[in-house]
Amino acid sequence: QQQVKQSPQSLIVQKGGISIINCAYENTAFDYFPWYQQFPGKGPALLIAIRPDVSEKKEGRFTISFNKSAKQFSLHIMDSQPGDSATYFCAAETPPGNQFYFGTGTSLTVIP
Amino acid sequence: DVKVTQSSRYLVKRTGEKVFLECVQDMDHENMFWYRQDPGLGLRLIYFSYDVKMKEKGDIPEGYSVSREKKERFSLILESASTNQTSMYLCASTRDRGLYEQYFGPGTRLTVT
Known part of the structure; x- marks a missing residue:
């Protein structure tokens, strides 16, 4: 059973456009929601993360929107660039700590 | 710069062989994890360890075991x-x-033939 459901599976966006990836969860005990970015041939790397007491977090062109009541969170990439082309994973962590559940991943392609 | 290294990038083994995958981190981290990544399934946790000689089963431990004899090394x-x-x-x-x-x-991309 997938603890964190991610969509879409793949996404193609024009350069300069907005990329949006969505995730949903059921377990209200999750207390940390990171997004990881993975380039081909590399391991995932932390991109941005949010705690459920915050509704939005922004770091440069990347924003997480968090809706606690709907149990959903999303990643927005503004002004998408070809260098953003990668696979993105959402995740959720359970207390007492450190067991992560990952979404199934979204392959993003940004067309020049 | 933090670093996690894995012993092999590519590995080809035959059915029935015993396979060791090694992982070393140089950050003095307490916790280590093994995942497998498959298309459409994302990352699934196999085993994790909070301390030397400790191990916990993840979501898909069947067919795998782990060893953590030293803090920096975790073997699958x-x-x-x-x-x-x-x-x-x-x-x-x-x-x-x-x-x-x-x-x-x-x-490590493992192929079992």
Whole structure:
């Protein structure tokens, strides 16, 4: 059973456009929601993360929107660039700590 | 610069062989993890360890075992490799329990024929 459901599976966006990836969860005990970015041939790397007491977090062109009541969170990439082309994973962590559940991943392609 | 290294990038083994995947981190992290990554399934946790000689089962431990004899090293063992264990294997570590970033290695692509 997938603890964190991610969509879409793949996404193609024009350069300069907005990329949006969505995730949903059921377990209200999750207390940390990171997004990881993975380039081909590399391991995932932390991109941005949010705690459920915050509704939005922004770091440069990347924003997480968090809706606690709907149990959903999303990643927005503004002004998408070809260098953003990668696979993105959402995740959720359970207390007492450190067991992560990952979404199934979204392959993003940004067309020049 | 933090680093997680995995012993092999690519590995080809035959069905029934015993396979060792090694992971080393140089960050003095407490926690280490083994995941497998398959298309459409994302990352699935196999085993993790909070301390030396400790291990906990993740979501898909069947067919795998682990060993953590030293803090910096976490090994994944396939006792008798099968074709359905063909996958990308990722090792990760975190500083401690809690809201900490996972640092991943580059992965080992294992093919079992």
